Amino acid sequence: MLIIYVVAFIAIFYFMAIRPQQRQRKAHQALLASLKRGDRIITAAGIYGTVKRVEENIVVVEIAKGVSMKIARRAVAEIIRDSAEARAAAPEPTPRGKGATAELESGDEEVTGQGVSEESTEASSEEPEDGQAKQ
Structure with missing residues (x-):
């Protein structure tokens, strides 16, 4: 058994x-x-770039105009595909700014960003309580 x-x-x-x-x-x-020159990628570290050269274990990625870096081939996490399918599969962005609303769960407090007093901003710029000056 x-x-x-x-x-x-x-x-x-x-x-x-x-x-x-x-x-x-x-x-x-x-x-x-399937990596090839011109592919847009995301590395495991979250860096976006375009493949410029692919070697056996190294990929040269352009991360900004004129700025390239070598990464380990295994560090490539994802190839970014620009297609209608990829855009359709992407989650819909959440609204932000004025007019954006979100429902609060019970026990949550609403944060408005208002109510920051001058006292709290002044307190952060004062010397520490132990009498030592900031460095």
Whole structure:
């Protein structure tokens, strides 16, 4: 009976953890294999850029006009596709500014940005309480 539980646990672990990770790794390898000059990418660090040159393990990315950097090929997290499908799949932006409303959950307080007194701004510019001057 114990053997059945152990086998079931191993099977559940395989299908819940190992298999999805393998699928994700294969998809990332396919993404890296499809990299080419001119692709717009996002790195794992969140840097946006355009691929200028692809080598075996290095990708040269232009992050601003005239500014390029070398990154590890495996650091490419995503290729940005400009297509109608990508725009349709993107979440709709939330409204901001005047007229934008959001519902508050119970217990939440509304923050208006008003009510910042001059005392609080003056207190931040004073010397520390222990008498030492700011450096």
